[in-house]
Amino acid sequence: MSITVNIYYSGENGAARRFAQEMLVSGTVxxxxxxxxxxxxxxxxxxxxxxxxxxxxxxxDQEAIDLHHASPMMKEIMKLREKYDLHMNVERYVSDEQGVPSGDQNFIRK
Known part of the structure; x- marks a missing residue:
């Protein structure tokens, strides 16, 4: 079972995109x-x-997320969120271990 978290970062005047760019350039990503x-x-x-x-x-798994949240890197990410005054909307999904049902496969173009 894997866990996917979608985080929507929102700001003003391009702040969210500058945040993402700094995350990439700094090596944090x-x-x-x-x-x-x-x-x-x-x-x-x-x-x-x-x-x-x-x-x-x-x-x-959740243990991997917990380790990530406890890492020193997370403190740096939180500082960047503050720097760019970002707000967050979060969605969390748990994987379907059986994959895409055969009936839904008809709608997937490969």
């Missing part, structure tokens, strides 16, 4: 990707909202 249990750490920009950035953050 790569450090997160190297943490034990990280499966994905990727930023995306919603087409319809230039003031929001989506982080898709996937982990093998």
């Amino acid at each position: 790569e450090q997160c990707r190297q943490e034990k249990g990280n499966l994905k750490y990727e930023f995306f920009y919603p087409v319809s909202d230039p003031e929001t950035v989506l982080l898709i953050d996937s982990w093998t």
Whole structure:
């Protein structure tokens, strides 16, 4: 079972995009990707909202998330959130171990 957390960072005047850029340039994104249990750490920009950035953050289990949250790196991420005055909306998903049902496969173009 994996856990995926979608974090929507919102700010003003391009703050969310500057936050994501600083996370990339500083190496913080790569450090997160190297943490034990990280499966994905990727930023995306919603087409319809230039003031929001989506982080898709996937982990093998809750223990891996807890270790990430306890890391010194998390304190740096929190400082950056404050620097850019970002607000967050969070969604959390647990993987479906059986995968995409065969009936839904008909709607997937490969």
